[in-house]
Amino acid sequence: MQTANTGGGDGRQPGMADVARVAGVSPQTVSRALSGHPNVREETRAKVLAAVDQLGYRKNGAARILSSGRSRTIGVVTLQTTFYSRLTLTFGIERAAREAGYAVSIASTASLDTSEVERALSRLAEQGVEGIILAIPLAHVSRRIEQLTRSLPTLTIDGSRTASSEVVAVDQAEAARLATQHLLDLGHETVWHVAGPGEWLESTSRLQGWRDTLAKAGRSEPPVLKGDWSPASGYRNGLLLGRIPEVTAVFVASDEMAFGVIRALHELGRRVPDDISVVGVDDIALAEYCSPSLTTVAQPFEGMGALAVSHLLRHIATPDSAPEPTSVEPRLIVRTSTAPARPAER
Secondary structure: OOOOOOOOOOOOOOOHHHHHHHHOOOHHHHHHHHOOOOOOOHHHHHHHHHHHHHHOOOOOHHHHOOOOOOOOEEEEEEEOOOOHHHHHHHHHHHHHHHHOOOEEEEEEEOOOOHHHHHHHHHHHHHOOOOEEEEOOOOOOOOHHHHHHHHHOOEEEEOOOOOOOOEEEEEOHHHHHHHHHHHHHHOOOOOOEEEEOOOOOHHHHHHHHHHHHHHHHOOOOOOOEEEOOOOHHHHHHHHHHHOOOOOOOEEEEOOHHHHHHHHHHHHHOOOOOOOOOEEEEEEOOOOHHHOOOOOEEEEOOHHHHHHHHHHHHHHHHHOOOOOOOOEEEOOEEEOOOOOOOOOOOOO
């Protein structure tokens, strides 16, 4: 491999041609390698990435056309979804960024597959964003994701973690503890749980928090029911729960699934909260207007978005600063979907 200096002796920033020369490949191959193109061999991609690291190259076409050399844009990687919580989080990010004089470029993925996340990060890097908010719950990150987040200031939400990113997250185990303990304090013998998808960090943390709370109280752990965050999956699980006579309290891992659970219980003639108490998580705007109004654990989605922007802009200003994880405490909101257990249940 040839050696090239970053400025070519004239103070200029390294370009794609410099990376190609050092890696011994064509500029087109460099472009394909950096954008995650599937037809690039791994050894070739490794050469390109080594050249990028050596030169300190950053593809930033948008910034180069600005006299300031800055794009004033941050990128957001998020999931393609219509879930209220995700939309509210994105709204919080966009509003806070706008107030700070930044635009937002969003790259959405259809799944949590790391190759899709890699492509989304590459697209944002090519657009010249100054930093990235990774707003997806990645349980595992690939080498390529680590490299991309190392080259740009990156903040993650939902507990995802890379070696060089800063984290802003809600304590999901505490959210589960608040919900479960509330039901136990009302005199229910145990608490059933409708969990979210297993690949989501939020879901696994809430599941563990529920288990730990029951164990600490010396209560039995009922079988776990699984949903996919949708009201439909809550409804399906509600039809099961409503047919189990000993069920008197349910902790549901999201408000939208809780709506489905309550609908199913109503159809089966099980009264909420007289027969079964239900607690959700999120406190989306519709929770208060559910029938009955939903007891839930609030997550400040819009505020989380604003906090993420604040941390990211600080990280952009001081990119060499060490990442500092920030945990946001959830809050129990008691409404009318929960009630004390009846004497016979106690």
